[in-house]
Amino acid sequence: MGGTQESREIARAIARLKLPCLITVTTQAATHLYEPSPQQHILVGRLNPEDLQPFLLEQNIAAVVDASHPFAVEISQRAIAVTRDYNIPYLRYERPVSVIKQGDRAGGRGEVGTPLRSQADLGEAGGQHFDTLSDRGDEAVGAQCLRPKSQSLHPEPQIIELDSFTTLLQGNYLENQRTLLTVGCKILPRFQPWQNRATLFARVLPTVNSIDIALKAGFTPNRLIALRPPISPELEQALWQQWQISLVITKASGKAGGETLKRTLAQQLGISLIIIARPPVAYPQKTSDLNQVLTFCQQTLNPPK
CATH class of the missing domain: 3.40.50.20 (Rossmann fold)
Structure with a gap:
């Protein structure tokens, strides 16, 4: 599940492993993120939550790497539910957060602060x-x-x-x-x-x-x-x-x-x-490490005998 800068890097790395990969993006412009590869197929179009279940089954998806935008909560939650119901391995790639450095003035989560200065x-x-x-x-x-x-x-x-x-x-x-x-x-x-x-x-x-x-x-x-x-x-x-x-x-x-x-x-x-802040989502498993994503794909598509 792509359309982000990180998903481009993930797709490129998966292609180097010569693993078959289907990439979903919402716009034609997002297809330019990805380099042509015989192992990859790009599907353009908004994948509604209700379409996800038949889509995964029709495409015979063996594993899902969710590298969608951090605020694309609805589609991630639906993917988690469907992959759980059909026992399809799911991994969330979560881009690292930016940390507030010492010296920044931070209001607490949910805190309604004083007016900002003009x-x-x-x-x-x-x-x-x-x-x-x-x-x-x-x-x-x-x-x-x-x-x-x-x-x-x-x-x-x-x-x-x-x-x-x-x-x-x-x-x-x-x-x-x-x-x-x-x-x-x-x-x-x-x-x-x-x-x-x-x-x-x-x-x-x-x-x-x-x-x-x-x-x-x-x-x-x-x-x-x-x-x-x-x-x-x-x-x-x-x-x-x-x-x-x-x-x-x-x-x-x-x-x-x-x-x-x-x-x-x-x-x-x-x-x-x-x-x-990013909306809270209970991902079953997630990582910010590309190597862990590749290990997940390899073990899922080529499980050890």
């Missing part, structure tokens, strides 16, 4: 603040020139980990913030009530569906950017500065999902960062 407060506190040479509102942000007022780093930028989007939206974290959402398109409708209480921007995938969902959630075209990851550090930083962002919301998606880069930029620019 953009002006962040600048006055010593973060990298920018004077604007234009004062024509959001529509003119693209034409604004930004110049650093101070190159000093904020001594302790706010990096807060929350347990869920519900906790985020029930708190006052977004109040009066210029907020960049890098959380995918599916969750954007839940932010619609905040459109009049904060200045919200979103980065989404460059697909018609993603942009349509964002527009219906109240995001205007000048507050949307459609990009496919990975995002370079230079482009990420330029986007935050272009939109004069004071708060970034992201998922705990690990280094491969850009979380580590966002932590670094937040500290460098003195911009607050809120990280939504």
